[in-house]
Structure formats: structure tokens, C-alpha cells
Amino acid sequence: MGEFELIERVFARRAAAVPPRAGIALGIGDDCALLAAPPPETQLAVSTDMLVEGRHFFPEVAPNALGHKALAVNLSDLAAMGAEPLAFTLALALPPERARDADWLDAFADGLMALAQAYRCALIGGDTTAGPLAISITVFGYLPRGQALRRDGARAGDDLWVSGALGDARLALEALRNRIVLSPAQQAQARQRLERPTPRIALGQALRGVASSCIDLSDGLAGDLGHVLHASDVGARINADVVASLLQTPAPVTAQQRYAYTLAGGDDYELIFTAPPNRRAQVETAARQAATPVTRIGGITAMPGLALHDAAGRALAGSFAGFDHFA
Ligand code: ADP
Ligand code: MG
Numbered sequence: 001m002g003e004f005e006l007i008e009r010v011f012a013r014r015a016a017a018v019p020p021r022a023g024i025a026l027g028i029g030d031d032c033a034l035l036a037a038p039p040p041e042t043q044l045a046v047s048t049d050m051l052v053e054g055r056h057f058f059p060e061v062a063p064n065a066l067g068h069k070a071l072a073v074n075l076s077d078l079a080a081m082g083a084e085p086l087a088f089t090l091a092l093a094l095p096p097e098r099a100r101d102a103d104w105l106d107a108f109a110d111g112l113m114a115l116a117q118a119y120r121c122a123l124i125g126g127d128t129t130a131g132p133l134a135i136s137i138t139v140f141g142y143l144p145r146g147q148a149l150r151r152d153g154a155r156a157g158d159d160l161w162v163s164g165a166l167g168d169a170r171l172a173l174e175a176l177r178n179r180i181v182l183s184p185a186q187q188a189q190a191r192q193r194l195e196r197p198t199p200r201i202a203l204g205q206a207l208r209g210v211a212s213s214c215i216d217l218s219d220g221l222a223g224d225l226g227h228v229l230h231a232s233d234v235g236a237r238i239n240a241d242v243v244a245s246l247l248q249t250p251a252p253v254t255a256q257q258r259y260a261y262t263l264a265g266g267d268d269y270e271l272i273f274t275a276p277p278n279r280r281a282q283v284e285t286a287a288r289q290a291a292t293p294v295t296r297i298g299g300i301t302a303m304p305g306l307a308l309h310d311a312a313g314r315a316l317a318g319s320f321a322g323f324d325h326f327a
Pocket of ligand 2: 128
């Protein structure tokens with residue numbers, strides 16, 4: 001399959017099968033896609049995330065899951081701002097043996113486009129080149145002007161909340177690396193979280209006007225929360241036992257592993273957000289509307305830094321900094 005046949009047969013055809021939506025004047029096929037100017041009082045949210053083989057995924061990962069995850073991690077950034085998905089572009093570097101493998105390409109594109117359909121996010125263009133397998137997606141979304149959920153809005157006294165489950169993706173990674181032994185059922189449950197994360201799009205939108213700050217969790221709770229604390233010039237106190245209880249897979253892990261996976265595991269793609277205590281009912285309503293569970297794990301403090309305590313209120317030692325690609 002040549003480059004143009006590949007683009008047409010694998011991507012353009014699937015993109016054309018997604019019902020067109022207002023806002024996209026021209027999709028795949030010309031030198032540029034054309035987006036209509038955003039409606040009045042609307043801002044365009046834009047984000048790019050890249051996945052590189054060997055760094056973000058194993059070479060043998062199922063191609064359908066890879067397509068899903070490549071878009072899911074980008075949609076997660078829109079979710080973290082409270083934006084509504086509109087469109088995305090796909091830049092793909094493919095080793096020659098992948099470019100020749102129609103089954104692999106079809107499965108990758110199916111995984112990608114199933115998620116695109118589910119969130120009405122149109123594939124409007126991209127680039128395809130030979131090279132080591134790498135997938136770079138740029139997403140575009142809409143936000144009512146001034147209502148983005150930013151990192152710099154946390155205030156001392158705010159509650160600290162997290163959506164969904166934590167640590168299962170890291171648990172799957174440890175099992176894949178043979179550092180921990182799981183039953184087939186446990187392995188399947190944890191791998192689902194590693195390979196097919198759910199972007200919390202509905203929750204992000206429901207939290208507009210409710211949350212004071214928000215970030216999505218890609219590199220681990222402690223590290224990603226650190227970005228919010230830094231941007232907002234505040235600190236936080238976290239009940240580490242509540243966080244540890246958010247590991248979903250019933251796995252034979254030690255208390256220390258449970259803390260490490262949930263506080264610093266990475267690849268969770270949940271939202272961590274803050275809101276004043278007088279908005280607890282509104283947070284619960286947003287969570288119900290979005291059909292996404294949320295848990296209050298602590299609060300924001302004027303004193304900088306991240307303080308961890310256990311269920312009995314005892315301070316926990318140990319550092320749970322997030323994953324840094326260059327560290
Ligand atoms: P150019 O030479 O101008 O970069 P290309 O030949 O790379 O154009 O792409 C032709 C068309 O196909 C463009 O509209 C481009 O956006 C689209 N395209 C290329 N690769 C992809 C891809 N992986 N997914 C979706 N659209 C793509
Ligand atoms: Mg090109």
C-alpha cells in the first residue's frame with residue numbers, strides 16, 4: 001500500500017463515515033482542513049500528545065487498544081479543561097512492516113475511530129511518514145469563553161477531589177514487567193485501565209462553573225497535583241488511605257505498593273480538581289450527571305507542599321513525585 005492509498009483506505013474512508021458536524025468546513029483531502037470561526041463567546045481549546053513505541057507503549061500492544069489510547073489521552077486533556085471535543089489531526093510515523101500490515105492498520109484505525117465516533121470528534125487531517133512507530137494527535141475543542149478549568153485556580157480551603165479509580169494502570173505495567181503476579185482475571189481488569197483509558201469528557205464539562213482548578217492524571221497523582229499547587233501557589237493535604245482505596249483491581253499488593261501505585265502510578269487519565277466546600281452538593285450533582293464517581297481525598301492549604309497522612313491522621317513519610325520523562 002502506498003502512502004496515498006493508505007491514507008485514503010485506512011483513514012479518509014473511516015473519517016468520512018463519521019456524520020459531519022457544524023464547525024468543520026473541510027476535512028481530509030486538501031492541503032489544510034478548514035474550521036469555521038468558533039461561535040461568539042466561544043474559545044477553541046487545542047492540545048497535542050505524542051505516543052512513542054517503547055516509551056509509551058509496548059511494541060506488541062494490540063493495535064485496536066493503541067488507536068483507542070492515542071486519542072483517549074488527547075481527549076483527556078480536553079476533559080481537564082472542561083472542553084467539548086470538536087476535531088483532531090493525526091500525525092503517524094510507521095515502520096515499513098506496519099505500513100504493509102493491513103490487519104494491524106485496520107485494527108488501529110478501528111480503535112481510534114470508535115472513540116472518535118463516541119465523542120463526535122472528527123478526524124480532519126494529518127500526516128503519514130515512514131519512521132519508528134510514533135503517533136501524534138492534536139485535538140480541538142470548544143469552551144464557553146472564560147470558563148476553562150485551569151491549573152491556577154486552587155485556593156486554600158478548597159476540597160480536593162479525584163474521579164474514578166487510581167493505580168490500576170501501574171499495576172498492569174508491573175504485571176507486564178513480571179514484577180508482580182496477577183490472576184488472569186486481575187490482569188485483564190488492570191490491563192483494561194492501562195490500555196483503554198476513559199477520557200472524563202462529561203465530568204469535565206459538568207464541572208465548569210463548579211471546580212476552581214482541574215488537571216488530568218497522566219504522570220501520577222502526586223506529580224500532576226504538584227503542577228496545580230505550583231500554578232496556584234498553594235499546598236495540599238491528602239488522606240493517602242482514601243487514595244489507596246481507589247485501586248480497583250483486587251490484587252495481592254503490599255500497603256506500600258498500594259500507596260505507590262495510587263499516588264504515583266501514572267496513566268490513570270482521571271481528573272483531579274478542587275472546589276470550595278460550599279459546592280460539595282454541586283460536585284456530587286456534576287458527578288451524577290456525568291455518571292462518573294468522584295472521591296474527596298483532601299484539601300488545599302496555604303502552606304506550600306504536599307502533606308500525606310493516613311486514615312488515623314498520622315503523617316506519612318516518603319516522596320511520591322510523578323513520572324518525569326527526562327529525570
Ligand atoms: P501534504 O503533502 O500537503 O502534507 P499529504 O499527502 O500528507 O499532504 O496528505 C494528504 C491529505 O491527507 C491531507 O488532507 C492530510 O491532512 C491527510 N492526511 C495525511 N495523513 C493522514 C492521517 N494519518 N490521518 C488523516 N489524514 C491524513
Ligand atoms: Mg503531509
